[in-house]
Amino acid sequence: MxxxxxxxxxxxxxxxxxxxxxxxxxxxxxxxxxxxxxxxxxxxxxxxxxxxxxxxxxxxxxxxxxxxxxxxxxxxxxxxxxxxxxxxxxxxxxxxxxxxxPTPAAPLFEAERIRPERRGPNWTAAMVAAIVAVIGFVGFTAFKGGDDSGARDQVAEGSTPSTSKSASATPKKDSKPADTEPEPSDSAIAAAPQDKVTVQVSAPDGRSWISAKDHNGRLLFDGLLKQGESKTFQDSSKINLVLGDAGAIQLYVNGKKIEDDFRPGAVERLTYTKGDPQVG
Known part of the structure; x- marks a missing residue:
């Protein structure tokens, strides 16, 4: 055992x-x-x-x-x-x-690697970009043109000043000023609205510094009005004027000429409202 x-x-x-x-x-x-x-x-x-x-x-x-x-x-x-x-x-x-x-990192992710593919030109994207560029150019041109025409045709109302030149009151370059004072046309008088006050300031015989404000005291214009130039101001109720050389200024209020005899070099402070011309 x-x-x-x-x-x-x-x-x-x-x-x-x-x-x-x-x-x-x-x-x-x-x-x-x-x-x-x-x-x-x-x-x-x-x-x-x-x-x-x-x-x-x-x-x-x-x-x-x-x-x-x-x-x-x-x-x-x-x-x-x-x-x-x-x-x-x-x-x-x-x-x-x-x-x-250690296993190299590249083989582990070989299946997930994104391989670049050769592609032809993307004509769709190019066409879309071209259309967008054309639309943008047309829009910019129309917007700029509208601004220019609006700036030329606008008449000052409220706090927005504007300038209009009379062809008959503007002397040609290198020529003598006209002997006669400019008169507003029938169409300009008829165009003055009855529910507003319209004041046209022109300088046919010289130049003068002027200042214009609306009924709220907002400044419509403050500067030098050269010989032959004119400016038109419009407000719902009242226009306040300051004329640096009143003798060189011709006024039309609501389409009617102001016959006041302003002295050369005199400073005048004037106020005009709706209705018949009156000096404030």
Whole structure:
């Protein structure tokens, strides 16, 4: 009768060795149970699917999709169950024949690389850009033209001054001023609205500084009126004038000539309202 270990003794020795050096999955499972966590708890905390957690605890790393991902899952699960992941990663490397060499980044993302394609000219975009440019040019031209014509034709009303020159009152260059005073035409007199006050200031015989304000006291014009020039002001109720050299000025109020005999060099302050001309 030989003396030796019985099969029961051998099985007991193998069980003790397994407890002393548990596998990676067994170590993670024991740590999870010791922490009072379920597989669902670990899955929710780490976002690792239940099936992968069960497979890793059974030492099946195939569902991980490769050693790189298996290492990441081992590290994540170990931290979740309060284990140091480094010994488990070292054991995993030893069982897999050492730590694999780093995989170059380019092959991993080869499938996602956007390869440039040679394309022909984008005629649609070019046509749209050309149409937009033409529309912008036409709009700018129309807007600028409208501003110019409006500036020429506008008559001062309220706080907006305007200038109108009389062809008969404007002397030609290098010619003597006309001997006769300019008279407003019948159409100009008829055009004066009855519900507003219209004042035309002209300088047929010289030049004078003038200032014009509306009934609110807002300035319509303040400057020098040269010989031969004229300006027209219009307001809903009242025009206030200051003439620096009243003797050089001819006035028409609401289409009618003012016959006052202003002295040369005299400064006059005048106010005109709707209705018949009157000096304020």
């Amino acid at each position: 030989s003396i030796g270990n019985s099969p029961e003794d051998e099985r007991s020795f193998e069980g003790d060795r397994e407890d002393a050096f548990p596998s990676i999955g067994r170590a993670l499972q024991q740590a999870r149970i010791a922490a009072g966590l379920t597989v669902d708890d670990v899955s929710n905390a780490t976002r690792v699917r239940n099936g992968i957690v069960h497979a890793i605890e059974a030492d099946d790393f195939a569902p991980c999709g490769g050693d790189v991902y298996a290492r990441g899952h081992i590290r994540t699960l170990a931290k979740a169950v309060h284990l140091d992941p480094e010994p488990l990663l070292a054991q995993f490397s030893a069982e897999r024949g050492g730590r694999p060499a």
